Amino acid sequence: MCRNFLGPLFHLCVWFATFVGPAVSAQPTELWRSWNQPVAPFRIVENVYYVGASDIAAYLITTPDGHILLETGFAETVPLVRASLRQLGIEPRDIRILLTSHAHIDHAGGLKAMKALTGARLIASAPEAAALARGGRGDFHYGDQLAFEPVTVDEIVADGGTVTLGGVTLTAHLTPGHTPGSTTWTCRVRTGGRELDVVFAASVSAPGYQLVNNAAYPDIWRDLQASIAALRALPCDVFLAPHGQVFGLTNKARRLAEHPETHPFIDPDGYRAFCDDAEARLRKQHAEQAAALEARNKR
């Protein structure tokens, strides 16, 4: 479907093409700024709230013992998240745990500031912890071009590992390829007598990435294929992602406000379409690169 196809393609690909500033330059493009417009926070389902910007997502998961914040966006997203928390009556100091999907500037650029604001523990996969400590420098594809404030991870989570707070458990599913430690998070919520599986799907786009003979990331193709398989294996009722455009945030938020009884964020078909589109796009990219390599080798 269009929204699912365009979303990942858009992600990084366009911004890389339009990137004009030096490393650590704040929001150098119109595109980045367009992703970072304020939106009112709202409840997605039960204890899961949207507290992010117009496209750059941030999720609040509340518990009786403090709260979990998944994603902080750019450094420039932090004031927007803070304002959203205030609107929901949440004190920053009541955020106990910080999580992220991956160590790119648009999702992890605000972690350092948010950690200082909340005093929360930052938990991430081992490869992402290393990338966060480097402030995104030395990325296998972007090098040092999308650097952000380095931040220290307090606890490493392994594939299948869990994070529990106040009776709420999030499970980490390593879905590498977009970055070596990209992490999809899942949780279950009970609403209206029904259990729902919530998937915070990591990015699996590979914008401009070399998928064949990539010396900087030799296993990238194997990792991406395994990640697609892992995503397909996840039960999903509520489909969420680091970029709003990937799961139709704007339309779904509007429908939720106008017709809450339709539960637009419950979208298993949208999730399957996201997996299908991601796989088709990656296979096409890989096949084109493999064919080009073969043609070069024949010359």
Ligand SMILES: [Zn+2]
């Ligand atoms: Zn990314």
